[in-house]
Amino acid sequence: MESIKALEHNDNTPDFVEVEEGSFDSIAGIFDSEKGGNTIEKELDEFSSASSTEKDEINSTIEEENGFNLDDLGSSEDEDSDSSEGQEEVVQEDELEDYFESAEFIIFIIELAIVWGTNYYLKSKNLDKITKDELEVTARQHKSLVKSWAKVLRKHKAKVSPEVELLFNMGASYGIKIQAIVKKQEDRKKREIQEARQGKKMQVVQPRQGKSKKVPDKQTREAVIKGEKIVEEEEEEVKGFRLDKSKKIEQDPTVLI
Amino acid sequence: MAKERGSNALGIVGTNNTGKTVIAEEVIKRFNKKRDSLNSKNYPSNYHKLVVFDVQDRLGHLMREGDITIKIGDKGWEKKILGLRDSMCVFDDFRVLLPNDSLSDDLLKIFGFRMEYGLDLIFIVWHPTLFPPRMHRFIDKYYIFRVGGDDKEFVSRMNGDKDSLINIKHLVSNHCLTYSQSEYGKLYPNFPFVYYDVQTNKAVKINFKKR
Numbered sequence: 001m002e003s004i005k006a007l008e009h010n011d012n013t014p015d016f017v018e019v020e021e022g023s024f025d026s027i028a029g030i031f032d033s034e035k036g037g038n039t040i041e042k043e044l045d046e047f048s049s050a051s052s053t054e055k056d057e058i059n060s061t062i063e064e065e066n067g068f069n070l071d072d073l074g075s076s077e078d079e080d081s082d083s084s085e086g087q088e089e090v091v092q093e094d095e096l097e098d099y100f101e102s103a104e105f106i107i108f109i110i111e112l113a114i115v116w117g118t119n120y121y122l123k124s125k126n127l128d129k130i131t132k133d134e135l136e137v138t139a140r141q142h143k144s145l146v147k148s149w150a151k152v153l154r155k156h157k158a159k160v161s162p163e164v165e166l167l168f169n170m171g172a173s174y175g176i177k178i179q180a181i182v183k184k185q186e187d188r189k190k191r192e193i194q195e196a197r198q199g200k201k202m203q204v205v206q207p208r209q210g211k212s213k214k215v216p217d218k219q220t221r222e223a224v225i226k227g228e229k230i231v232e233e234e235e236e237e238v239k240g241f242r243l244d245k246s247k248k249i250e251q252d253p254t255v256l257i
Numbered sequence: 258m259a260k261e262r263g264s265n266a267l268g269i270v271g272t273n274n275t276g277k278t279v280i281a282e283e284v285i286k287r288f289n290k291k292r293d294s295l296n297s298k299n300y301p302s303n304y305h306k307l308v309v310f311d312v313q314d315r316l317g318h319l320m321r322e323g324d325i326t327i328k329i330g331d332k333g334w335e336k337k338i339l340g341l342r343d344s345m346c347v348f349d350d351f352r353v354l355l356p357n358d359s360l361s362d363d364l365l366k367i368f369g370f371r372m373e374y375g376l377d378l379i380f381i382v383w384h385p386t387l388f389p390p391r392m393h394r395f396i397d398k399y400y401i402f403r404v405g406g407d408d409k410e411f412v413s414r415m416n417g418d419k420d421s422l423i424n425i426k427h428l429v430s431n432h433c434l435t436y437s438q439s440e441y442g443k444l445y446p447n448f449p450f451v452y453y454d455v456q457t458n459k460a461v462k463i464n465f466k467k468r
Contacts, residue, residue, distance in 0.1 A: 017421035019428065019451065022461035024283060027452045030398075031287045034295070035343040035375025036260030043342065047301050059302040065340065 096150040103149035107142075109167060111135060264371040266395050268388065268415075269381045271402025275433075276448025277381050278315050280400055281347055283446070284379060285319045288345045292321075301342070308338055308346040310354050316347060329353060335363030343375040351380045352387040360389055368395040385414040399453040400463075401425050403433040417455040425451045425460055432465055 047058060111132060119129045137145070267284075269277045285307065292305040302323070309316050310327040320326070327334045327348075338346055348354060355364075371378060380396070382388060384404060388396070393414045404411060404426055411426055412419040429451055433441065441448075447464040454460075 017418070017424050017458060017460055019425070019460040019462055021465065022452070022463060024280070024463055027461055027463065028284065028287055030265050031284055031345070031377060032291055033261045034291070035264065036262045037373050037375055039373050040260075040342055040375055043301060048299065055301075062301055062303045062340065 096147060096154060099150035099153040100146055102153060103146045105167065105171075106149055107145055109171075262372065262375075264375055265377045265379075265398055266368070266371065267377070267379045267398045267400065268385070268393070268396040269379065269400045269402070270383070270385050270404055270415075271400075271450065272383050272405055274442075275402035276444075276446070276450065277383075277400070277402055278313075278349060279446045279448060280450065281349065281379060281381060282316065282319060285316060285345065285347060288377070289319060289321070303340050304342045304344070306341050306344040308334075308341070308344065310334075310348040310351070312350050312353055316349065327354065335361060335367060338367055338376065339363060339370065339374070341374065341376065345377045345379070347379045347381070349381045351382055352389075355389060358389045360392055368392075384410075385412075386410055388414040390414070397455045399455070400450050401429055401453060402448065402450045403429050405430070417453065418458050421458055421460065422453070425453055428462070 047055060050058060115130065115132050115135060118135075122129055269281060271277045288307065295305065297305070307320055307324040308327065309320060309324065311317060312329065317326070325334075325337055338344075367376065367378070370376070380388070384406065385393065393416050396416045399415070399417070401422075408423045408426065412422050415422050429449065432449055436444070444464070449462070449464040449466075452461040452463060
């Protein structure tokens with residue numbers, strides 16, 4: 001045993017504190033024993049005298065009352081063991097606020113996906129396409145959707161989950177670029193349509209023999225304008241996200257160089 | 258196995274890379290050994306659980322099915338702990354979980370009911386000043402690794418006899434100074450620290466090798 005003189009900090013300083021040599025095992029025994037106490041004894045007595053069915057009920061009640069989640073370890077392998085099933089957790093409004101922004105974004109993306117999917121289906125049935133505006137929900141419905149999504153995010157403990165964060169970043173990186181490209185294309189097409197309507201000459205390619213190609217006749221020019229109009233109308237139907245359809249025009253045999 | 262009423266509120270303090278988490282692993286292993294020796298069918302599902310707050314994910318490998326992980330930003334974790342019995346809660350880098358100094362009502366209840374519910378609480382911080390005010394009064398045992406800084410600051414948020422604690426701080430620091438950084442690393446997993454019991458004012462040197 002080693003005694004150490006106390007440093008003199010005040011008049012009431014004890015002379016020393018006893019410091020022994022020891023091992024971890026000698027001090028860690030405090031964690032080895034089962035814990036007792038009135039509450040524990042009472043609960044264990046009740047549990048041990050209960051039938052098998054009653055024990056299951058006790059455990060179910062415990063899990064519901066305490067909101068146990070078998071999260072992280074073990075539960076991912078067996079979904080049935082998720083004790084959050086069947087229990088209704090009351091979520092306060094202020095607890096969801098942190099998730100509203102990312103929930104809004106998810107709903108925006110999903111709406112776009114729904115429009116595309118629906119229009120794909122409608123087209124296959126030779127039916128009229130719909131626009132995003134036609135799918136617009138009421139403010140109340142929208143709020144309810146946001147709240148539901150926020151609950152999902154909160155359940156998975158994600159203020160901004162990695163997936164949403166990825167969508168954010170992709171939206172920021174690609175969305176702006178796509179918008180700029182599409183706008184440029186639209187402006188170009190509008191100019192071309194205007195020029196075609198005004199009957200301006202198309203760009204002429206000079207062959208080797210010095211002969212020039214004929215300017216397309218009116219019928220051909222009108223077909224070109226009509227083709228462009230169809231494309232333009234299709235683009236107008238999808239607001240908020242424009243697809244580059246310029247390739248369609250390029251494949252049109254009436255396009256003139 | 259004989260039952261004992263009570264619980265332990267243990268504070269593990271020490272600067273970075275002094276062995277705090279390593280010793281916490283040893284404590285958890287002992288808890289796991291205990292619960293392995295008990296037939297879980299004889300106990301309700303809220304018994305013998307391990308709760309871990311572990312930002313750097315160094316303790317996850319010791320957890321079992323049904324154990325609880327607390328993550329930053331989680332709400333209601335205090336209530337979950339209050340529902341447990343004969344369980345262990347380990348908070349590594351505790352201050353990250355509790356960024357301000359306020360103790361919630363439920364956290365205070367945990368301290369109040371820990372004896373009755375048999376909850377062992379282990380808080381790991383790199384300096385005692387990271388314990389919220391008042392909370393340090395609930396700590397009854399310490400594992401003190403090397404801690405730097407001012408003595409007065411050191412004891413300001415420590416429970417127990419201040420002079421004894423300062424002595425221990427210097428004892429550990431002086432011993433650790435005899436090692437170079439690489440030599441200290443080679444001590445793994447037997448890093449030197451002092452165990453201090455607040456109630457008995459008793460200290461035990463662990464892993465102190467003669468230099």
